[in-house]
Amino acid sequence: MANVLVRGSTYLRWVYLLLGAALVLAFILVDSGLASLLDELHLPKVLSAILVVLIAVAPPLVLGTLPAVREVEGIAVESLLGVRFEERPLGPSRTWPQRRRTTTWFCLHLAAGGFVGVLSTVVFGLGAVLIAAPFRSPGRRQLIPGVDYRTTGGWIDLWMPLATIAAVIGLILLSAGIGALLAYAAPRLLGPTPAERIELLERRTATLAERNRLARELHDSVGHALSLVTIQAAAARRVLATDPAFAETALAAMETSARAALADLDHVLGLLRDDRRPGSATAPQATLGSNLTRLVEATRAGGITVGVRRTGDLEQLPAAVSREAYRIVQEGLTNAIRHAGRPAGEVSVDLLINLDKSGLLLELTNPVAAGAADNSGGGRGLAGIRERVAVLRGTVEAGLVADRWRLAVTLPVAVTTKG
Numbered sequence: 001m002a003n004v005l006v007r008g009s010t011y012l013r014w015v016y017l018l019l020g021a022a023l024v025l026a027f028i029l030v031d032s033g034l035a036s037l038l039d040e041l042h043l044p045k046v047l048s049a050i051l052v053v054l055i056a057v058a059p060p061l062v063l064g065t066l067p068a069v070r071e072v073e074g075i076a077v078e079s080l081l082g083v084r085f086e087e088r089p090l091g092p093s094r095t096w097p098q099r100r101r102t103t104t105w106f107c108l109h110l111a112a113g114g115f116v117g118v119l120s121t122v123v124f125g126l127g128a129v130l131i132a133a134p135f136r137s138p139g140r141r142q143l144i145p146g147v148d149y150r151t152t153g154g155w156i157d158l159w160m161p162l163a164t165i166a167a168v169i170g171l172i173l174l175s176a177g178i179g180a181l182l183a184y185a186a187p188r189l190l191g192p193t194p195a196e197r198i199e200l201l202e203r204r205t206a207t208l209a210e211r212n213r214l215a216r217e218l219h220d221s222v223g224h225a226l227s228l229v230t231i232q233a234a235a236a237r238r239v240l241a242t243d244p245a246f247a248e249t250a251l252a253a254m255e256t257s258a259r260a261a262l263a264d265l266d267h268v269l270g271l272l273r274d275d276r277r278p279g280s281a282t283a284p285q286a287t288l289g290s291n292l293t294r295l296v297e298a299t300r301a302g303g304i305t306v307g308v309r310r311t312g313d314l315e316q317l318p319a320a321v322s323r324e325a326y327r328i329v330q331e332g333l334t335n336a337i338r339h340a341g342r343p344a345g346e347v348s349v350d351l352l353i354n355l356d357k358s359g360l361l362l363e364l365t366n367p368v369a370a371g372a373a374d375n376s377g378g379g380r381g382l383a384g385i386r387e388r389v390a391v392l393r394g395t396v397e398a399g400l401v402a403d404r405w406r407l408a409v410t411l412p413v414a415v416t417t418k419g
Contacts, residue, residue, distance in 0.1 A: 009082050013179025016080035020113015031055050064103030067092035074190055081183040085191045105189040112178050123171045127164035225261030227337045229254045235303045253301025287322035289314035299333050305348040312355025321413055324388045331381045332364040332407045362409040
């Protein structure tokens with residue numbers, strides 16, 4: 001009991017109940033005014049009784065259906081009752097089932113608050129009289145109409161302040177108990193139902209999946225561009241004095257790579273901002289069929305040898321598969337550049353793309369430095385490739401084969417042969 005009395009949450013819950021009492025008092029004042037108007041109309045008693053009941057009941061019910069009541073009550077419940085909802089912050093009522101539950105909660109708040117408010121008024125009102133009683137002259141006095149009390153001027157009068165203290169403690173404990181019951185009921189009435197929780201979980205899952213996809217897009221596109229720019233800048237710096245033509249080509253390739261990365265970055269940022277400006281969120285994404293040549297040429301411009309063997313019509317690929325395949329090849333080239341462990345002019349990558357009725361095969365091989373560690377399980381790039389392939393229900397093989405790094409991705413694709 002002592003723990004309950006010193007806990008701060010006990011008094012916060014009491015404040016929440018007193019807010020309900022204040023609302024009840026406001027409703028009573030409004031109802032009293034309306035009842036006075038009805039009395040002046042001299043209506044039949046039965047009709048007057050029906051209207052009085054409607055006046056007393058209708059305002060809380062109507063107010064409880066307002067969408068904002070759920071939002072306001074949610075803030076008060078979290079702040080004063082210490083309840084944490086799954087949906088944070090608690091939004092307004094959007095459906096009629098939510099409005100019915102919110103109305104039930106609002107009426108429960110009013111009933112509990114009104115009860116505790118009346119008790120608080122009685123305890124503190126009479127308590128003030130009883131505490132002051134021992135300091136008054138002996139005699140009989142009236143506590144409330146019909147109830148008298150007598151002061152003797154001796155120690156026996158101490159029962160009055162002691163009874164007041166006991167009543168205050170009882171009021172606090174009762175308020176804590178009612179507040180605990182309300183805290184138990186709040187998530188069930190104001191919080192989401194099981195169906196709404198499933199819907200909320202689906203929205204969160206979709207949001208996380210979209211963020212993960214956008215993170216992969218940024219990593220693949222911007223990371224690839226930065227890797228190319230780094231290699232090309234190093235190559236241009238080394239041959240700037242001896243081969244100005246090659247240096248100029250490398251600088252042009254750097255500009256092209258940077259522009260492509262900026263376009264991808266603007267596209268992804270537009271999606272994150274939910275931007276609807278033309279040319280940002282609605283910009284088309286690169287596909288393997290349309291952008292493979294540009295990707296290979298940009299990589300070769302940095303002095304890297306890229307051998308391409310390609311079979312099958314890549315334009316037959318579904319758009320979603322073509323986009324993911326482009327990012328997989330892009331990340332494979334980026335990894336080859338980063339982990340080759342040698343100058344750009346000595347880096348060679350063999351790219352095999354085979355599309356037939358069995359599916360799409362993407363295979364990249366490149367030499368690695370002697371003693372290079374097998375990093376098949378590490379790095380964001382390879383993890384991103386595995387995530388993309390898992391979504392498309394494909395397979396990934398990555399690791400060292402002799403002195404070459406091999407990345408092989410197989411994607412199941414239904415290809416329609418053009419007749």
